[in-house]
Amino acid sequence: MFTYKRKVQYHETDKMGITHHANYIKWMEEARVAFLDSIGLPFRKMEEGGILSPVVAVSVEYKTPSTFDDEIQVEVGVEKYNGVELSVRYLMKNTATGSVVATAASRHCFLKDGRICSLKRVAAPMHEILDRVARGTDTGETNG
Amino acid sequence: MFTYKRKVQYHETDKMGITHHANYIKWMEEARVAFLDSIGLPFRKMEEGGILSPVVAVSVEYKTPSTFDDEIQVEVGVEKYNGVELSVRYLMKNTATGSVVATAASRHCFLKDGRICSLKRVAAPMHEILDRVARGTDTGETNG
Amino acid sequence: MFTYKRKVQYHETDKMGITHHANYIKWMEEARVAFLDSIGLPFRKMEEGGILSPVVAVSVEYKTPSTFDDEIQVEVGVEKYNGVELSVRYLMKNTATGSVVATAASRHCFLKDGRICSLKRVAAPMHEILDRVARGTDTGETNG
Amino acid sequence: MFTYKRKVQYHETDKMGITHHANYIKWMEEARVAFLDSIGLPFRKMEEGGILSPVVAVSVEYKTPSTFDDEIQVEVGVEKYNGVELSVRYLMKNTATGSVVATAASRHCFLKDGRICSLKRVAAPMHEILDRVARGTDTGETNG
Numbered sequence: 133m134f135t136y137k138r139k140v141q142y143h144e145t146d147k148m149g150i151t152h153h154a155n156y157i158k159w160m161e162e163a164r165v166a167f168l169d170s171i172g173l174p175f176r177k178m179e180e181g182g183i184l185s186p187v188v189a190v191s192v193e194y195k196t197p198s199t200f201d202d203e204i205q206v207e208v209g210v211e212k213y214n215g216v217e218l219s220v221r222y223l224m225k226n227t228a229t230g231s232v233v234a235t236a237a238s239r240h241c242f243l244k245d246g247r248i249c250s251l252k253r254v255a256a257p258m259h260e261i262l263d264r265v266a267r268g269t270d271t272g273e274t275n276g
Numbered sequence: 277m278f279t280y281k282r283k284v285q286y287h288e289t290d291k292m293g294i295t296h297h298a299n300y301i302k303w304m305e306e307a308r309v310a311f312l313d314s315i316g317l318p319f320r321k322m323e324e325g326g327i328l329s330p331v332v333a334v335s336v337e338y339k340t341p342s343t344f345d346d347e348i349q350v351e352v353g354v355e356k357y358n359g360v361e362l363s364v365r366y367l368m369k370n371t372a373t374g375s376v377v378a379t380a381a382s383r384h385c386f387l388k389d390g391r392i393c394s395l396k397r398v399a400a401p402m403h404e405i406l407d408r409v410a411r412g413t414d415t416g417e418t419n420g
Numbered sequence: 421m422f423t424y425k426r427k428v429q430y431h432e433t434d435k436m437g438i439t440h441h442a443n444y445i446k447w448m449e450e451a452r453v454a455f456l457d458s459i460g461l462p463f464r465k466m467e468e469g470g471i472l473s474p475v476v477a478v479s480v481e482y483k484t485p486s487t488f489d490d491e492i493q494v495e496v497g498v499e500k501y502n503g504v505e506l507s508v509r510y511l512m513k514n515t516a517t518g519s520v521v522a523t524a525a526s527r528h529c530f531l532k533d534g535r536i537c538s539l540k541r542v543a544a545p546m547h548e549i550l551d552r553v554a555r556g557t558d559t560g561e562t563n564g
Numbered sequence: 565m566f567t568y569k570r571k572v573q574y575h576e577t578d579k580m581g582i583t584h585h586a587n588y589i590k591w592m593e594e595a596r597v598a599f600l601d602s603i604g605l606p607f608r609k610m611e612e613g614g615i616l617s618p619v620v621a622v623s624v625e626y627k628t629p630s631t632f633d634d635e636i637q638v639e640v641g642v643e644k645y646n647g648v649e650l651s652v653r654y655l656m657k658n659t660a661t662g663s664v665v666a667t668a669a670s671r672h673c674f675l676k677d678g679r680i681c682s683l684k685r686v687a688a689p690m691h692e693i694l695d696r697v698a699r700g701t702d703t704g705e706t707n708g
Contacts, residue, residue: 153331189337194331
């Protein structure tokens with residue numbers, strides 16, 4: 133499983149003294165981008181190639197609060213991928229305590245020239261990578 | 277149904293040219309706070325009374341992109357409330373076009389002295405308001 | 421003087437219990453956009469016309485903390501404008517107490533096709549509006 | 565000079581295609597926190613010891629745009645320190661191109677029990693570290 137690590141920043145806390153819940157959505161994106169890098173599918177390159185990948189849905193279950201200076205590790209993996217839609221799941225832990233901070237999921241589609249497209253058709257090499265990762269024959273670890 | 281309106285800010289857009297998806301989580305909070313104000317349950321007062329209400333879960337389905345300067349209206353309502361947990365649902369529309377921008381939901385618990393509590397027991401007057409709103413006999417509109 | 425009002429949101433506070441200082445930069449942008457709207461120079465239209473206006477510099481002096489649910493009013497005005505660069509100043513007050521929350525300034529240039537340009541040359545009607553406002557013969561109030 | 569590195573995240577860009585200018589204020593905080601860690605003065609410990617250090621002023625000059633996936637390095641140093649106020653300066657560069665992205669400065673005071681205090685009086689060991697660093701006999705590099 134690919135793991136992305138980062139510290140909770142002061143600007144990410146709120147007056148409750150804990151990480152504001154909206155930031156976990158940003159961490160998911162950061163972890164997803166790092167994961168895609170790790171499997172040889174940099175998001176920057178994808179966009180330079182004319183493919184956008186907007187978020188279709190997100191969900192987060194908050195398990196334990198985190199706060200300033202905590203190191204969070206986000207384990208990222210492909211839940212499902214069918215050429216047209218990508219589902220990603222996340223497990224976020226507090227590195228120091230090992231406790232689960234949050235579990236989450238996101239769904240993504242692909243756009244070419246502003247229209248929903250099949251990666252399989254418009255970007256076969258990208259499709260093959262994601263397909264291989266989704267089947268579990270490449271976990272990103274070896275590139276991580 | 278209580279409706280919260282606000283414009284998409286420039287700082288809420290991303291390089292795809294649309295509202296970054298994490299901001300919808302913030303809009304849900306803004307709409308929820310305004311809704312609680314409207315039913316006579318200001319969040320500020322709740323916190324001053326020693327009750328915190330952290331977010332337990334959120335989910336968003338993104339339907340149509342929005343962008344800078346669009347006016348978004350967020351319809352907020354109580355989905356479920358049982359004294360211990362509050363579920364809120366959201367319908368976000370583009371005011372100008374009427375199209376649904378996103379649908380969303382959030383779940384919240386209540387904390388007193390750092391421990392999960394029943395509002396019914398620790399804050400009966402608050403409980404009664406939420407209970408009445410959840411039963412649909414008070415929609416917030418009359419106070420909005 | 422044009423005045424932009426907004427409430428401090430929960431997601432804008434930090435663990436010190438006050439508004440995180442980075443948010444004032446966002447409020448400046450929100451107030452600036454509303455001010456430009458008020459003088460008949462909507463930022464959206466400017467961008468649709470191919471003119472970008474990036475921020476060249478910002479500075480903020482924090483005077484009194486603000487926090488969740490406070491209403492902040494931002495008085496915005498043109499400090500200087502010469503066709504090529506625009507300087508804006510801001511006075512932020514707590515509506516309820518009247519105390520000054522922050523004073524701030526920002527500087528902006530104009531880009532056409534990715535290159536710095538003179539508004540006077542590439543967009544004379546916009547230039548005339550800004551020039552008139554900068555000379556104080558139009559304060560935005562009448563359109564506000 | 566202590567250097568803090570981080571990549572520009574997708575959620576930090578705006579519809580102009582570049583990093584939104586408010587994020588540089590957040591990077592300054594992240595770099596400052598890492599710098600204080602590096603000189604043996606962790607912010608978390610300071611707050612646990614009852615000392616808060618709010619931001620009194622910030623200023624940024626934006627030199628070259630940065631965007632998603634760029635690695636930014638922030639060089640941080642103490643500009644001035646007199647026991648009561650701390651001035652920090654920042655030089656932000658694009659690691660790949662070496663070009664200066666922004667220069668910036670921030671000023672900070674110290675609070676104990678909600679009142680402005682002299683670190684020299686309320687926290688002599690912290691004072692000594694900052695004083696030594698400000699005099700340039702400790703640059704943070706050796707701990708970085």
